[in-house]
Amino acid sequence: MSWKRSERLIDMTNYLLNHPRELISLTFFSERYKAAKSSISEDLTILKDIFDQQGIGKLVTIPGASGGVKYIVKINEEQVKPFVSELCQIIADPDRLLPGGYLYMADIVGNPTIMDQVGRMFASKYADKDIDAVMTVATKGITLAYGTARYLNVPVVIVRKDAKITEGSTVSINYVSGSTKRIQTMLLAKKSLKDGSNVLIVDDFMKAGGTINGMISLLNEFNASYAGIAVLVESEEVEDRLIDQYTSLVKLSNVDVREKQISVHEGNYFTNS
Structure with missing residues (x-):
């Protein structure tokens, strides 16, 4: 031919x-x-x-x-700013408010078009890094992790809070939740990550960063390191944040359950080098 x-x-x-x-x-x-x-x-x-x-x-x-x-x-930032602006409007919908001040996010992390675009943006942000895998914690971060890993062409590593017999032997650690200050457990299958890997950590939501800090500690058990941290939404009203260096797409600045108002704006994606 x-x-x-x-x-x-x-x-x-x-x-x-x-x-x-x-x-x-x-x-x-x-x-x-x-x-x-x-x-x-x-x-x-x-x-x-x-x-x-x-x-x-x-x-x-x-x-x-x-x-x-x-x-x-590599994404032209001018092309994705309208996407981030629209995403902020979607998240600011007061109908997302749940009892206790929580936000309903399942439709967003379950939307393949949104997760593909966010994953592409995160992959672009860390395109110059040497990355061997994308790590997240089950369950809401999984679609975001796959969206990112697709454009980095690396496997996804899923951290769990309970053991699965189908994953074989695991490595587990205890960590302190940044928001509740409670001791929790997370684990990772021994076969899921090679020693010395360089990993990009992604998650759908970050408050104080306790879960992400736990994943970093878990990486140490594999003699692995993290190349970066990327989150879809970060909470701004946090006194003692455990994570300093990270990339966020959307920043949640205030949630008023009584007035049914959600204040959001773009995160540090466009300013964090």
């Missing part, structure tokens, strides 16, 4: 988008399209400009016999 350039560009774009952070040799594309490597190089130059202009990401070319091209997710 002889591919026209327009056909190559469409198929090549689709392939790159579905294989982020994967080094793809020019030989692979050359054989795939039955085209000279010089033609493939020209195609990639075209895509590189389009990806950059449209805020899709960047194409990194690695020279040499073992080189190739790698697609890295």
Whole structure:
């Protein structure tokens, strides 16, 4: 089959988008399209400009016999600001208020379109980090973790608060909840994370950061480290926050149950370097 350039560009774009952070040799594309490597190089130059202009990401070319091209997710902040603004409006809906001042978030973390976009934003934020896995705690952070891991092309590691027989041997720790000050337990299957891994921690909601601090302690048991912390929503009204360095998309500044008002604004995503 002889591919026209327009056909190559469409198929090549689709392939790159579905294989982020994967080094793809020019030989692979050359054989795939039955085209000279010089033609493939020209195609990639075209895509590189389009990806950059449209805020899709960047194409990194690695020279040499073992080189190739790698697609890295990078988002133009001007393109996602309207998304964050709309997300703030969605979360500010007073109908989300539950008894005790809690917020109903299941529809948001269960929305694949929203989680895909948030995951893409988090992946873009940490695209230059060396990340081996995305970690979260069950259950509400799972969809967010998968949305992020998809664009980083790494596995998801799920921390649980109770043992599952299907996961085999586990490593467990006790940690102090930042909001309730109670001692709780979290555990992780021994086979789920390799020693020395560099991990991105994500979660749907952060108050004082006790749960995230617990995950950091759990990483120490695997001789692993964290490359960053990303949360969908952070609570602003916290006296003793246990976590200093993190990225948040939305900041919850006030919840008035009596007046049925929820005050939210954008987090530090756009200001945190």
